[in-house]
Amino acid sequence: MRSRSGIWRQRLWIWVPALIFFLANAVAFSVYKLGYAGQVAKLDDDIHAQEARHLELNGQYQQLKTMIARVKTNQEQVQQLYADRFSTRSRRLTSVTQEVKELARQAGLTPRALSYPEKQIQEYGLIKRSFIFSVQGPYPALRKLINLLEISHSFISIEELSVTSNSEGPELRIDLTLSTLFAMTADDGEAALPGTPAARPSTRRPTAAGGAS
């Protein structure tokens, strides 16, 4: 009978190649795990980091795009307001003056004297023209004039209203300050604002910023 260790020594050709084969593969596996698997994980991390940067940049891109779209929309609306609502002094001056007088007449009030101070708002390419006048009449006439001015299609604002009662009768003295805006053109002194289509023909009926239809 052989001893136990003796049999291992005698059968070396059986187990040594198997052990070498196993150890070689184990070493290869360890080398992959310790060396190459880390590289793959790092590549994964790089991809994730790249995706995060990509997302951030994409958000920035969208934000800028939205902002530019808003700027464009605002510019278009401003241009539309200047062209359709304010128009130029030469186009609207007489018509708006006539309209103020006509509305006062419709309300039963007759302005005896009107003054038209004007102020240029160079910064925004506008001219502000005021209509200052006093009328005498009863309270309902005043309400009617206010109502007519409010429903007018023109861009006429009531700036100030002063009512003085007459102790002798029901009539009131009404001091009104109205104002309107004109878009400036090169003829009005300074050059019109760049991008302000002051001279652009208005092709559509104004619907916004002012009159109710």
Next chain:
Amino acid sequence: MSTANPDHGDLSFAVPPVPLRPVSAPAPAPGGNPRADSLNLAGRPFGNSRPVVRISLLLWLLGLALLLSNVFVFRSYLSDSADKRAKIAHGEEEFLRQQKDVQDLQNRLNGYDLVRLNDQIDFLNTQIDARTFSWSLLIDRLADTLPHDVRIGHLTPLTGGRAKRETQRDRRQQGEVELQISGQTRRDEELSRFVDNLFAHPSFRDPNLLQESQVDTGGPLVKFEATVTYLPGGTPHRAEVEDLPAGDSPTVKKKTATTARTTTRTTLTATPAPGGRP
């Protein structure tokens, strides 16, 4: 029946009726040969090689499994790393392209004078606010608060250019308008009632009596100035306005109900400048 073959030293196939290898050697006779135990005269002595074979087989199998795993892992590593490197390279290109797009957009945005545009829009919005401000509604609401003996002589909403520039935007966003009121009354307590009424009315806030002065005009007369915050909006009252008789027509007073109009307004939206407004 078979027995142990002494020529070969191996076991025969048949099982002997008694064990060939005694489990324990019989106790040596006192005074016997002490080397008799280790003595084995077989040409090829028996050795159990099955554990060796089994372990070897196991190692081969494990080694083979590891080999297969290594082959698979290495192949997938080669293909994965190639894919990932390609993906990273493509991503870098995409990133650079997008960075260029962002830079282009930023340059375009820098080309606009946003500060000027925002100021212009603020200004235009105040003008639109002034235009769409409903005086009819204000007068109706103010009439609700007026006691019998108080008369308002002057009424100025601080819209348009009159409002303080820094408060314009905040107030407009809240839809509030500052009102300046001056008037007169013959009884002091009526003035207090007027202020109380302003406090109680939902459309007015923070009334403040700035000054009052007694004027002698044949009777007691108190002139006053006040400010109040007005909250436009809501349902307008129906104001009854009597149409004036036209010409020589009989003075039939036609009651016309007019409501303060609902204004169509455009509010331009200010674009925030990058980095905030200066």
